[in-house]
Structure formats: C-alpha cells, structure tokens
Amino acid sequence: MIEVRYENxxxxxxxxxxxxxxxxxxxxxxxNLGWKSAAVTVLFCSxxxxxxLNRDYRHLDEPTxxxxxxxHDDVSSVSRxxxxxxxxxxxxxxxxxxxxxxxxxxxxxxxxxxVVHGILHLLGWNxxxxxxxxxxxxxxxxxxxxxxxxxxxxxx
Numbered sequence: 001m002i003e004v005r006y007e008n009x010x011x012x013x014x015x016x017x018x019x020x021x022x023x024x025x026x027x028x029x030x031x032n033l034g035w036k037s038a039a040v041t042v043l044f045c046s047x048x049x050x051x052x053l054n055r056d057y058r059h060l061d062e063p064t065x066x067x068x069x070x071x072h073d074d075v076s077s078v079s080r081x082x083x084x085x086x087x088x089x090x091x092x093x094x095x096x097x098x099x100x101x102x103x104x105x106x107x108x109x110x111x112x113x114x115v116v117h118g119i120l121h122l123l124g125w126n127x128x129x130x131x132x133x134x135x136x137x138x139x140x141x142x143x144x145x146x147x148x149x150x151x152x153x154x155x156x
Contacts, residue, residue: 001039001083002026008046010094017153018044018111024150025115029143030086033123034079040122041088042115050092065096066114068121075123089118097156108152116143 004019011018022042030038045053051063058067071087078084091114100110117140127133 003039003041004044005041006044007049009044010046011044011156014153014155017151018155021108021111021150021153022115025112025147026119028147028150029116029119032143032146033119035084035086035123037082037084039083039085040119042118043088043090044093045090047092047094050090050095053090063092063095065099065110066091066118068118070122070124086119086122089115089122091115091118093155101156106152107155111155112144112147112150112152113140116140116147 002023004022006015009015026040026042030036030040047063050065050067051061053067054064055061057069067090069088069090071085072078075086091111096110096114097107100107103110120136120140120143125132125136125139127136
C-alpha cells in the first residue's frame with residue numbers, strides 16, 4: 001500500500017493526479033525490485049517542514065527536495081514479510097519545482113526521479129561513495145525507464 005499525504009505542500013490543484021501518479025510509480029518501482037506488497041508513505045510538504053525534518057534528522061539546517069526515513073536498518077531481514085512497511089518519504093514540492101526548472105527538467109519528471117530515488121534509499125541503496133553512486137544512478141535510470149508509460153502529472 002502506498003499512502004500519500006499533504007502538509008502545506010504549496011499546491012492546491014492537481015493533488016489527485018499527483019497522488020495517483022505517485023502511488024502507481026511507487027507500486028511499480030517496488031514490484032520491480034521484488035517488494036510487491038510493501039508499504040510506503042509519501043508526504044508532500046512545505047519548504048519549512050522539509051527544512052525542519054532535515055535539521056532534526058540530518059542536522060542540516062536547509063531545505064532539500066527529498067528525505068527518506070527507512071523503517072528497517074536491514075531490509076533483507078524483512079524481505080519475506082507480506083505487507084512490510086518500508087518507511088516514509090518526504091518530498092518538498094516547492095523546492096522540487098524550483099530545482100527542476102533550474103535544471104531544465106519538467107517538474108513531473110523530477111517527481112518521478114525523487115520517488116524512485118527515495119524508494120531506493122528505503123531499500124538500503126546509498127550514494128556515499130563513487131562506486132555506490134554509480135550503482136545507484138544506474139539502477140535509478142533503469143527503474144525510470146520502466147515507468148515511462150505512466151501519465152506524468154502537471155506539477156507547479
């Protein structure tokens with residue numbers, strides 16, 4: 001199950017389309033990674049909220065686009081549990097929209113990237129060194145190719 005919530009996310013229109021896309025994208029990504037019945041919560045939040053979360057959990061007093069909060073230190077220990085809860089993603093839509101535009105990308109495509117990226121973090125993937133970064137980016141690109149047929153919502 002993929003739960004989508006909003007907390008002062010900075011958008012009033014398109015929530016239904018964003019939620020539907022996020023659920024489909026996350027479910028397909030998890031299924032492809034062998035976690036068909038896993039559960040994840042995605043919180044779309046304000047710049048202030050993501051900054052608070054970043055400060056409280058990473059000790060960085062600045063906003064960011066996505067934060068991942070894994071529910072398990074080692075997901076391999078729960079890989080056979082049906083319906084296992086993997087954790088939470090927090091995505092700052094205003095930050096994401098600004099960042100996408102500054103990079104010449106569509107915000108909807110940036111949303112897809114952040115959801116896939118966040119899920120990989122929930123599953124223990126990391127980019128803490130060059131080798132891990134190369135592996136994670138390759139897997140991220142592979143997964144994004146597999147969801148290209150999903151209807152990307154207009155965001156922002």
